[in-house]
Amino acid sequence: MKQSLGQIALVVRDYDEAIQFYVGKLGFTLVEDTYIPEQDKRWVIVAPPGSAESRLLLARATNEEQASRIGNQTGGRVFLFLFTDDFWRDFHAYKARGIVFVREPKEERFGTVAVFEDLYGNLWDLVQPRI
Structure with missing residues (x-):
């Protein structure tokens, strides 16, 4: 059996500021940035350079409880x-x-x-x- 952690959700305040930090400052790769209109959210995935399996899903907080965890x-x-x-x-x-x-x-x-x-x-x- 082979398993791996594929993505970890990281609660963020804003997609674009998070992308700017993770890609612009940490040098991560923007793997995907897809708008999902029916949910009014984006599917934003970043990964460290050279990373083959683990990625971060930048998940915008959608309510006060989620925002309190940022x-x-x-x-x-x-x-x-x-x-x-x-x-x-x-x-x-x-x-x-x-x-x-x-x-x-x-x-x-x-x-x-x-x-x-x-x-x-x-x-x-x-x-x-x-x-």
């Missing part, structure tokens, strides 16, 4: 883990693009890691795993 989908814990093959390349590029790191780089037993915020305040680990 930026805090996990109660303040790190939410997503972005693996890289070159930590320092990405760390310096992200800092140059204005990405806010809330925990500076650290060598851990599993690899090099730093924590950054997305445009809404969700916490991400940038990780270069040890081989």
